[in-house]
Amino acid sequence: xxxxxxxxxxxxxxxxxxxxxxxxxxxxxxxxxxxxxxxxxxxxxxxxxxxxxxxxxxxxxxxxxxxxxxxxxxxxxxxxxxxxxxxxxxxxxxxxxxxxxxxxxxxxxxxxxxxxxxxxxxxxxxxxxxxxxxxxxxxxxxxxxxxxxxxxxxxxxxxxxxxxxxxxxxxxxxxxxxxxxxxxxxxxxxxxxxxxxxxxxxxxxxxxxxxxxxxxxxxxxxxxxxxxxxxxxxxxxxxxxxxxxxxxxxxxxxxxxxxxxxxxxxxxxxxxxxxxxxxxxxxxxxxxxxxxxx
Ligand SMILES: Nc1ncnc2c1ncn2[C@@H]1O[C@H](COP(=O)(O)OP(=O)(O)OP(=O)(O)O)[C@@H](O)[C@H]1O
Numbered sequence: 001x002x003x004x005x006x007x008x009x010x011x012x013x014x015x016x017x018x019x020x021x022x023x024x025x026x027x028x029x030x031x032x033x034x035x036x037x038x039x040x041x042x043x044x045x046x047x048x049x050x051x052x053x054x055x056x057x058x059x060x061x062x063x064x065x066x067x068x069x070x071x072x073x074x075x076x077x078x079x080x081x082x083x084x085x086x087x088x089x090x091x092x093x094x095x096x097x098x099x100x101x102x103x104x105x106x107x108x109x110x111x112x113x114x115x116x117x118x119x120x121x122x123x124x125x126x127x128x129x130x131x132x133x134x135x136x137x138x139x140x141x142x143x144x145x146x147x148x149x150x151x152x153x154x155x156x157x158x159x160x161x162x163x164x165x166x167x168x169x170x171x172x173x174x175x176x177x178x179x180x181x182x183x184x185x186x187x188x189x190x191x192x193x194x195x196x197x198x199x200x201x202x203x204x205x206x207x208x209x210x211x212x213x214x215x216x217x218x219x220x221x222x223x224x225x226x227x228x229x230x231x232x233x234x235x236x237x238x239x240x241x242x243x244x245x246x247x248x249x250x251x252x253x254x255x256x257x258x259x260x261x262x263x264x265x266x267x268x269x270x271x272x273x274x275x276x277x278x279x280x281x282x283x284x285x286x287x288x289x290x291x292x293x294x
Contacts, residue, residue, distance in 0.1 A: 005242045006256075013240060016223060019051040022087060022207045023073065023175055029081035030068055042068050043233030046082070048226060050175070055201060055208045057218040060228030060236075061268055066211045069228075070179050073209065074098055086174060096124065099168030103180040105160045107152040113139065113163050114148035120171040138166035141200060158189040162196060169204060178210040182217070191249065194220055198247055215261050220247055225260075227267045236267050 005013065025048040031041045042065040050056050058066050071077045073084055075094040084091040086098070100106075107116050114135045121131035139145060142162040152160055161181055168176055182190045194217060201208060212218050218225045222241050229236040242256045251257050 005240065008244055009242045012244065013223075016051055016054060019053060021049045022052050022054075023048070023050040023209070024085040024088075025049070025073070025082070026085070027082035028069070028072065028079055028084065030065065030072065030077065031080045041232065043228070044081070046235050048235065048238070050207060050209060053205065053207055055210070055221055055223050056226060057210045057212055057222040057224075058226045058228060059212060059215060059218045059264060059268065061230050062213075064228040064230040065233045066228060067179055070177050070209065070211055073175075074100055074177050096120065096171050097174045099171055099173035099176045101161065101164045101168050101176070101178045101181045103183040105152065105157070105164065107160055107163055107167070109152050111151070112148065113144060113150050113152070113155070116152070116163055117167045117170050120167065124171065134170060135166075138170045139163075141169075141203065142166045143196065156189070157185050158193050161185070161193060165197070165200065169200070169206065173206075175207045175209060178208065180211055180213065183213065190214075190217070195249070197221065198245075202246065215264055216252060218264070219243075219257055219261050220249075220252060225264060227264055229268070239264055239267075 025046055028046040029041070029044040031039050034040050046069065048056075058069065060066055068077060072079055073091065075091050075098070086095075108119065111119065114132065117135035117138055118131040121134055122128070126134070136145075136148065139148060142165055144159060144162055144166070147155065147159065152163070155163065164181070165176075182193045185193060197208075198221065200206070208221075210218075210221060219241055225239045225241060227236045227239060228234065239260060241260055243251055243254075243260075
């Protein structure tokens with residue numbers, strides 16, 4: 001977006017650009033073969049560099065390949081073309097160097113909250129005592145001190161996602177991958193979770209790649225917003241967010257916030273030329289003629 005940043009924001013971006021690149025995506029492409037044997041191209045030629053401690057959000061219309069993209073970074077899908085480098089090493093499969101938080105709660109329901117967080121640490125060979133104390137540190141970080149012995153079924157949706165974040169971060173991943181993590185939460189809990197995440201991001205050495213449908217969320221959280229398009233699937237633009245940190249919910253009413261959101265909205269849904277007829281869903285009339293509401 002060709003908007004001059006305020007000097008403090010420009011200085012912040014200057015500092016970010018000094019940091020080493022953690023994740024490099026080069027000319028990434030993905031196609032699937034449909035059950036009918038037809039090749040379906042999801043996206044092509046995606047390039048992206050993420051620097052250490054950057055917070056990147058990805059938005060785009062449904063079906064543009066956001067989840068496929070993050071699953072490829074996680075090593076759960078292979079690339080059809082191009083490559084992904086993490087600290088210069090090609091990603092060839094899943095690894096503990098990438099933490100994942102999905103929309104669907106992925107906690108082990110039979111384990112306590114603390115045991116869920118300890119799981120990866122024990123897998124990595126940590127002793128019971130060290131994994132236990134580490135898990136307590138992470139649970140305190142996400143505001144769940146006192147809930148160590150609860151089970152996931154005893155927690156609200158927001159609390160479950162905080163356990164998932166603690167579990168992912170406890171393994172000290174190089175990058176945290178979040179696919180619509182707050183998508184299933186009500187609006188108020190979602191807003192609280194955004195602030196929790198920003199607080200955690202501030203205090204932890206974390207680099208974050210976060211997918212969302214929600215443009216307010218995308219702008220509020222990110223340093224840069226990657227806007228994807230479909231047909232063909234690609235990155236349309238990477239938009240710098242001209243807001244300082246720490247973020248505050250009141251920033252959502254500022255001109256910079258609203259202009260950034262409007263710009264992204266226009267990239268995803270370009271305004272139609274004047275005179276274009278609006279497409280309407282076909283509706284079958286089920287009321288009595290004359291019984292009008294407007
Ligand atoms: N395993 C698969 N086999 C075939 N097609 C797939 C597969 N996974 C995804 N696709 C197709 O790839 C396209 C992109 O899907 P994806 O879920 O990545 O999009 P998205 O942008 O995350 O969508 P949404 O915002 O609705 O979650 C879709 O057309 C989908 O049908």
